[in-house]
């Protein structure tokens with residue numbers, strides 16, 4: 294495949310990354326989308342906006358978070374030096390808050406009063422409810438009924454923070470269905486409402502905007518690894534639901550040809566069974582405002598995804614990832630539910646860090662990749678969030694006896 | 701002249717508006733849906749919109765979302781939708797049929813091939829809810845080449861700056877979505893509709909049909925006084941849903957169509 298001079302120039306002015314991306318929304322929403330695009334363009338160029346964003350990331354989120362050398366995981370995996378980017382240490386426990394800070398500032402600039410969002414694992418919902426509390430805005434979160442059940446602690450957190458959590462029962466009652474209902478809400482409340490999308494998907498400008506806000510992850514990693522190791526990393530690994538934690542880590546390194554970049558999708562029960570690996574098992578299609586790889590049948594009907602991890606349980610992926618996949622700049626692989634559960638336990642027992650089930654997919658792939666690599670290979674794994682929210686899912690997966698009859 | 705243009709010319713001569721009816725293809729099964737479709741013209745539908753079922757109908761309320769779910773569960777597909785139009789054309793050569801739905805099934809079929817196959821089946825127009833003018837280039841030229849009208853949606857959020865952009869692709873007629881919202885929920889105030897229709901007419905000479913939130917014959921009549929057509933969907937689909945598995949599955953929705961048609965036909969008298 295021919296390599297490009299830069300992989301960081303997209304999207305074009307119409308929001309396209311190659312054939313991917315775009316603005317496939319109902320006409321009712323088009324004027325709003327154009328307004329968001331214009332407002333974000335102005336905010337991006339405004340030093341005062343950037344300063345407020347940076348200041349909240351430092352004072353409120355707690356950035357920069359560490360790039361932690363995971364000595365015992367490194368020993369256990371037996372190859373490359375494994376570093377964990379500690380997004381789990383952010384306020385609210387995941388990378389999602391980075392984007393929420395950026396977008397809430399934008400919503401305020403636009404004079405919006407009411408915030409809506411979709412959530413899968415509940416991390417984006419919690420982060421949205423948090424920034425709404427901080428700025429005194431009304432907050433409505435759409436969450437699939439299946440996800441409400443498996444991420445109950447986050448549902449309570451959102452309610453405590455003052456958000457209204459609306460259960461969604463259509464389809465498989467997971468992230469895709471929550472996004473449908475959030476879009477229905479937005480079409481019905483166009484004047485006062487801002488849709489705070491939680492990943493690098495949706496219509497333009499969301500994929501680019503969320504990427505920009507999340508890029509703080511990769512920018513910090515670059516500074517930190519230079520300070521700690523004196524050189525760039527050799528590889529980056531991150532899990533992918535919609536792809537925001539991955540894009541945030543990857544984007545600042547896309548033009549560093551020496552850096553191998555790997556995105557990890559959820560293989561669920563296995564690629565020949567129910568899974569959520571859109572790039573591996575899907576084909577290009579149009580959903581939720583953009584063209585991207587989607588799990589679908591020959592008729593163009595969207596397939597139900599499956600992952601043990603609610604945050605990865607989505608039949609699509611952000612459009613820029615689809616483009617990076619087709620250009621070959623980023624490798625995309627997948628990890629099953631069972632492999633993720635093993636990695637979850639390894640990280641917990643060896644490092645004393647309970648990772649989110651989403652992030653456990655990235656760790657599982659690091660475990661597969663490192664044995665063949667030289668000892669001085671520097672691998673950065675994005676620990677996108679903490680796993681407190683997942684303990685009941687893990688208890689169910691492992692069974693009673695593993696926890697000494699505690700459940 | 702296209703079937704749509706012919707139909708509006710005829711209605712103009714009769715000094716009345718069109719009743720445009722919507723059902724989802726294949727809901728609740730192929731046979732019932734075909735019988736409903738075939739019975740529409742006699743019941744008084746002047747133009748028929750046939751919904752292409754899709755798993756994720758983001759602009760629809762529960763009534764039409766459930767209809768799409770029933771159709772898909774019973775084996776509905778884009779292929780079946782075209783087959784239904786082909787069968788309908790054996791009974792009716794004049795009533796315009798518009799397919800309405802979301803882009804992904806059409807994209808999966810292939811836009812160029814779909815335009816040809818739809819024309820072959822006897823489709824006259826296409827409404828794609830999630831294909832705004834910004835992305836429409838990838839479909840509209842193929843529709844035009846195949847002689848299919850691209851029916852655009854204008855909404856309460858389409859202001860005077862936006863309208864020309866939306867109308868640039870329009871042919872056949874213009875569909876005014878009278879509320880900012882999803883199908884089958886709220887209804888707009890008549891005064892707001894009057895104002896919007898007048899505004900759209902300042903930008904285009906195409907017929908203007910109004911839909912979303914029209915449930916009863918009296919409401920359809922109100923619309924028919926100012927617009928060139930009144931579109932009714934959820935109300936018809938609701939009656940169908942209430943009668944699934946009963947003897948009225950075809951007759952009850954058609955009875956509503958008859959009442960609506962009487963309302964529309966009496967509007968300007």
Ligand SMILES: Cc1ncc(COP(=O)(O)O)c(C=O)c1O
Nearest residue numbers: 416534535536537538604651678
């Ligand atoms: C901890 C964590 N990691 C990853 C994800 C997946 O989202 P994305 O791919 O946008 O980073 C989620 C989503 O809920 C999450 O909570």
